[in-house]
Amino acid sequence: MRTIVGLRKIALVAVLTGVSAVVGAAGCTLFQSEQVAKGQKLYTHYCVHCHGEHGRQNEGYNWGKMPDPRPKDLSNKAEMSTFKDEEIFSTISRDMKDTTPEKGDKIGDDEFAVPTMPTFKHTLSEEEIWSIVAYVRTLHGMKSEFDVAGQIKKLDGVKLSAQKNFDQSKQTFDAAQKKAEDEAEKAGKDDADESVYAKEQDAFVAAKKALDAAQAALTNFKERPKFAAVARPELTMKPDQAAKLAERGKQLYANKYGCNACHQVSDTGGVVGPALDRAGFRLNGTWVFRWVKYPQSMKPDTRMPNLGLSDDDAKAVTLYLATLRAPKPDKPTEKSAN
Ligand code: HEC
Ligand code: HEC
Known part of the structure; x- marks a missing residue:
């Protein structure tokens, strides 16, 4: 017992005397580890369902439910070390691209444009995103070089x-x-x-x-981005116009904003948010429009990111959700064995 206490004391003295000597370098390391801890918290809230606690494939509960391509292995150093810190940052903080063939956006060969990887540009501050980069680096045994x-x-x-x-x-x-x-x-x-x-x-x-x-x-x-209150949209229109917009909304839903990464329709899609099969019955159009434009204004800590929808895109997506009117699922019969 005694020797252990004695050793501890010596170690403590050594630490205390060492402190002033290395405070310059340690200040930086301390800041770095604060960044990593902050990033880990955010990762656990916003990323872990798809990427898993250690960044491994099939680790997050949503991984197996997602459409292709499934999230890659963030713990794979051979692959992840090919990305610069800035590249990881700009993947997490990018503008979403419409990947619809022909109708969609022009997308460069080297450009990351997987719709089912959400952007956090409209949800988190740049400092927070850099702290996430710092944490992601630790998943494959590296350190972010970015000096916050x-x-x-x-x-x-x-x-x-x-x-x-x-x-x-x-x-x-x-x-x-x-x-x-x-x-x-x-x-x-x-x-x-x-x-x-x-x-x-x-x-x-x-x-x-x-x-x-x-x-x-x-x-x-x-600071996190803040936006003006979302104005009430004009959602009344002729049926043929609504049908056309809903069709466009369906494309945007899957090909631009990757809503299917987190929501199911007809048993396909992710399970981070509620299934939307019956959204047309359950949800009011104006409410849906406001929610998808700015979820954080209604629920500041929701895991659903603000994906940066324009008014036109939000309107089209709202009209698409209004068409989702699946019948009520059969209720499982209680006590069926009796
Ligand atoms: C809804 C599921 C989902 C969420 C949430 C999610 N991702 Fe992803 N992520 C993906 C998919 C899908 C890809 C594309 C396949 C791939 O390259 O891994 C991807 C790719 C990546 C990549 C690799 C990019 C590249 O250039 O190949 C990084 C890094 C990444 N995500 C980090 C994050 C971080 C950090 C968060 C949280 C802030 C996050 N992701 C949240 C699904 C998700
Ligand atoms: C990263 C996952 C994620 C993505 C991507 C995502 N959502 Fe969500 N969504 C959620 C979560 C989680 C909730 C539940 C809200 C809460 O309680 O925090 C939600 C809630 C909703 C709701 C309310 C559902 C209800 O029954 O109350 C709607 C509508 C919705 N999302 C639509 C969309 C649309 C449209 C898109 C694409 C533009 C989208 N979501 C993209 C995670 C996501």
């Missing part, structure tokens, strides 16, 4: 200098305007000639734009 703290510092710096430039150009603009007004008054005119200070005004407008952009870049990095 450095990026925040850089964006802060850009904002600071944009602010300085803005303040300065506002002063210059105000002074030029005042001078022009004073001169106009001396000359007995009602208004100053705006063209006299047009250059200063242009510079001021440009500086304001740059400041807004710098602020937005910082906000996008640190």
